[in-house]
Amino acid sequence: MGEISKATLKRYPVYLKALRKLSEEGKKKIMSAELSEYVDIKPTTIRRDFSLIGQLGKQGYGYDVDELISIFARELGEDYDEKMILIGVGRLGTAILNYNNWNHVAGEIVCAFDLIPEKRNKEPKVNVPVYHISQLKEKMPKGCEIAILCIPSGAQQIVNELHDLGIKGIVNFTREHFVLPEGMIKRDVDVVSTIQELVFEVNSMNR
Amino acid sequence: MGEISKATLKRYPVYLKALRKLSEEGKKKIMSAELSEYVDIKPTTIRRDFSLIGQLGKQGYGYDVDELISIFARELGEDYDEKMILIGVGRLGTAILNYNNWNHVAGEIVCAFDLIPEKRNKEPKVNVPVYHISQLKEKMPKGCEIAILCIPSGAQQIVNELHDLGIKGIVNFTREHFVLPEGMIKRDVDVVSTIQELVFEVNSMNR
DNA sequence: TGAATATTGTTAGATTCTTCACAAATAAGA
DNA sequence: TCTTATTTGTGAAGAATCTAACAATATTCA
Numbered sequence: 001m002g003e004i005s006k007a008t009l010k011r012y013p014v015y016l017k018a019l020r021k022l023s024e025e026g027k028k029k030i031m032s033a034e035l036s037e038y039v040d041i042k043p044t045t046i047r048r049d050f051s052l053i054g055q056l057g058k059q060g061y062g063y064d065v066d067e068l069i070s071i072f073a074r075e076l077g078e079d080y081d082e083k084m085i086l087i088g089v090g091r092l093g094t095a096i097l098n099y100n101n102w103n104h105v106a107g108e109i110v111c112a113f114d115l116i117p118e119k120r121n122k123e124p125k126v127n128v129p130v131y132h133i134s135q136l137k138e139k140m141p142k143g144c145e146i147a148i149l150c151i152p153s154g155a156q157q158i159v160n161e162l163h164d165l166g167i168k169g170i171v172n173f174t175r176e177h178f179v180l181p182e183g184m185i186k187r188d189v190d191v192v193s194t195i196q197e198l199v200f201e202v203n204s205m206n207r
Numbered sequence: 208m209g210e211i212s213k214a215t216l217k218r219y220p221v222y223l224k225a226l227r228k229l230s231e232e233g234k235k236k237i238m239s240a241e242l243s244e245y246v247d248i249k250p251t252t253i254r255r256d257f258s259l260i261g262q263l264g265k266q267g268y269g270y271d272v273d274e275l276i277s278i279f280a281r282e283l284g285e286d287y288d289e290k291m292i293l294i295g296v297g298r299l300g301t302a303i304l305n306y307n308n309w310n311h312v313a314g315e316i317v318c319a320f321d322l323i324p325e326k327r328n329k330e331p332k333v334n335v336p337v338y339h340i341s342q343l344k345e346k347m348p349k350g351c352e353i354a355i356l357c358i359p360s361g362a363q364q365i366v367n368e369l370h371d372l373g374i375k376g377i378v379n380f381t382r383e384h385f386v387l388p389e390g391m392i393k394r395d396v397d398v399v400s401t402i403q404e405l406v407f408e409v410n411s412m413n414r
Numbered sequence: 415t416g417a418a419t420a421t422t423g424t425t426a427g428a429t430t431c432t433t434c435a436c437a438a439a440t441a442a443g444a
Numbered sequence: 445t446c447t448t449a450t451t452t453g454t455g456a457a458g459a460a461t462c463t464a465a466c467a468a469t470a471t472t473c474a
Contacts, residue, residue, distance in 0.1 A: 013400035060440035077406035193220035199284035266422040267470040
């Protein structure tokens with residue numbers, strides 16, 4: 001598999017999501033032109049993106065929907081059964097743990113860490129063990145490479161610790177700024193920033 | 208103000224966030240090179256981005272932090288006092304409403320809509336009125352252009368209604384696919400997709 | 415005040431990403 | 445089986461984005 005660009009990478013989950021919906025609707029095959037209308041990405045871009053993974057389609061026919069789904073699922077890590085940890089079991093952290101309904105969609109949250117684990121463990125909605133943040137090292141699952149960060153402050157220190165413990169990717173819900181150690185990757189999920197961008201763009205439309 | 212590229216637009220909230228932190232730390236002036244280390248964006252890119260808004264800096268000196276903050280805040284809509292609605296007061300919706308601590312950071316959530324408003328209104332954590340989804344039209348705030356979508360299904364129909372009611376921007380937390388009506392903008396906040404991307408990238412690193 | 419120093423704003427070139435256009439390949443129908 | 449219809453996969457052109465390099469300009473210190 002060749003080098004895949006960041007831009008393409010961002011589109012793969014979009015394809016997978018759309019394909020799942022199409023499959024549910026009973027669609028067996030699809031052509032790039034039709035998928036294009038569905039995901040609002042140009043057919044050529046779709047074909048190029050697909051071709052980076054391999055020869056997924058058949059000329060003169062199109063793509064087999066279920067085949068695509070299983071390929072993308074595998075490529076996107078649904079089969080990796082990635083083990084993840086979550087740090088900060090506040091309101092947001094709890095919402096995410098609950099949402100763990102996603103059932104191995106991209107792996108599984110194995111355990112969580114918090115400053116007041118006693119309290120968190122009592123909440124009926126939290127369905128993984130919560131340990132004290134000081135136990136990071138001893139309770140870190142084997143082979144865990146991804147951490148979900150939902151703490152309100154003190155991110156830098158924890159990120160540094162995570163780095164030392166072998167975490168390579170961070171899903172960042174923190175609004176606080178921190179410097180990413182060498183060799184780590186992060187993705188921000190920032191609702192406020194997202195809204196700000198949108199507001200800015202909507203207001204640009206109005207001018 | 209010239210035409211601002213999508214790429215630049217995405218960075219503005221990042222700058223604002225970092226500048227706020229710097230200001231809190233007592234920083235009065237900053238140079239593009241220093242800010243660069245902070246946000247991990249090349250100095251030239253920063254200067255270019257800033258210059259699109261106007262002559263914000265002084266040569267041989269740098270940028271005034273608080274001045275930048277107030278300019279960005281204005282540009283990003285914090286002064287627009289944008290009115291927003293939220294649809295779907297489930298676990299996630301509630302978390303967002305709570306997080307409404309952001310206090311006019313990008314506007315204000317005025318009210319929410321749900322299928323069971325009676326129940327939602329009883330929850331102590333929800334601090335805005337919740338109306339039944341069928342009352343969308345009559346309860347829509349004047350001048351509201353942005354909706355936050357947190358429903359598990361049935362997105363398409365609601366999006367169409369919102370469009371008819373003058374909503375121009377959607378912050379989408381739904382995992383369901385829908386077609387965006389002409390003239391609308393959306394931003395996806397998709398935790399699962401974000402994790403998928405990250406898993407994919409981390410696994411690419413390992414190869 | 416004037417020279418030396420520092421840092422912005424911007425031009426031009428490099429890089430990354432997108433899309434056009436068409437050859438290659440398959441499917442379907444005669 | 446052969447021809448016609450399609451639709452993919454991809455080379456090359458085009459567009460968007462990023463960045464190196466430097467001229468312009470402000471600041472600072474003698």
